[in-house]
Amino acid sequence: xxxxxxxxKKGIIVENPIFVLALSLCxxxxxxSTAKNALTMGLSVMFVITLNNTVVSITRKVVNPKVRVPxxxxxxxxxxxxxxxxxxxxFPAAYKELGIYLALIVVFAIILARAEVFxxxxxxxxxxxxxxxxxxxxxxxxxxxxxxxxxFGAGSIFGFQVLGSWYNPAxxxxxxxxxxxxxxxxxxxxxxxxxxxxxxxxERGEA
Numbered sequence: 001x002x003x004x005x006x007x008x009k010k011g012i013i014v015e016n017p018i019f020v021l022a023l024s025l026c027x028x029x030x031x032x033s034t035a036k037n038a039l040t041m042g043l044s045v046m047f048v049i050t051l052n053n054t055v056v057s058i059t060r061k062v063v064n065p066k067v068r069v070p071x072x073x074x075x076x077x078x079x080x081x082x083x084x085x086x087x088x089x090x091f092p093a094a095y096k097e098l099g100i101y102l103a104l105i106v107v108f109a110i111i112l113a114r115a116e117v118f119x120x121x122x123x124x125x126x127x128x129x130x131x132x133x134x135x136x137x138x139x140x141x142x143x144x145x146x147x148x149x150x151x152f153g154a155g156s157i158f159g160f161q162v163l164g165s166w167y168n169p170a171x172x173x174x175x176x177x178x179x180x181x182x183x184x185x186x187x188x189x190x191x192x193x194x195x196x197x198x199x200x201x202x203e204r205g206e207a
Contacts, residue, residue: 004129011133017110018141018183019190024108028145029179031101035158038146039139040094044087044102046135048079049111053131055079056119072115073106080105110134141186148182149173 017023024045032038055075063071084102087095095102105111114134119127147157153173155163172178 004126007126008129008133008136011130011135012137012140014194015134016137016141016190017134018138018145019187020194021110022187023110023113024138025183026104027101027108028142028183029176031098032142032146032149032179033153033174034097034150035143035146037094037097038142038149040087040091041098041101042135042139042142044083044098045105045108045111045142046132046139047083048076048105049114049135049138050128050131051079052076052111053114053119053127054124056115057122057124057127060120068116068120069112072112076111076115077106110138145179145182145186149179153178 011017015021018025018028027041027045031041052072052075056072059071080103083105084095087098087102114131118130122130151157151162152170154169155161155167170178173182
């Protein structure tokens with residue numbers, strides 16, 4: 001159980017897809033102008049990567065290594081189509097807001113990377129937790145970026161006005177350029193935090 005927990009939490013902190021690995025930055029720039037859109041995209045990717053890891057792990061022994069990448073992409077595309085249909089049916093506003101970026105989940109580097117690096121080499125349960133951890137880390141990073149951008153760009157969080165009429169929104173924060181600058185600072189801060197934790201762990205070990 002401890003091993004599964006370590007696999008899960010790795011994707012949230014040590015190998016966070018956005019703040020550490022810097023993968024799939026396109027949606028982090030394009031779909032995080034509001035916290036709602038960021039969370040929706042994050043949860044969609046979490047569902048896709050978790051289910052795809054499970055499928056890849058189940059079929060890893062029957063797929064010819066020479067055609068594994070097309071098989072992975074076909075699996076991802078099928079799951080993404082399912083996500084699109086579900087959002088279109090039950091959350092049409094979110095589906096319309098995200099638009100083409102939902103379809104682009106198929107080519108997100110983090111999903112294919114986890115299929116190739118982990119799921120294709122490990123049993124189903126660890127692969128499931130790897131995908132879930134990476135998906136949670138991605139969703140968490142997206143939501144943090146979305147909350148900060150919406151707060152400073154519109155004075156609201158999840159559509160609820162937080163800052164009063166006195167606040168003059170920083171419009172750059174709802175533009176891709178603002179997202180790029182913000183992500184840079186968050187990546188730097190996350191790296192400093194991890195380095196500090198590693199230093200403290202080393203000092204405790206020496207003690």
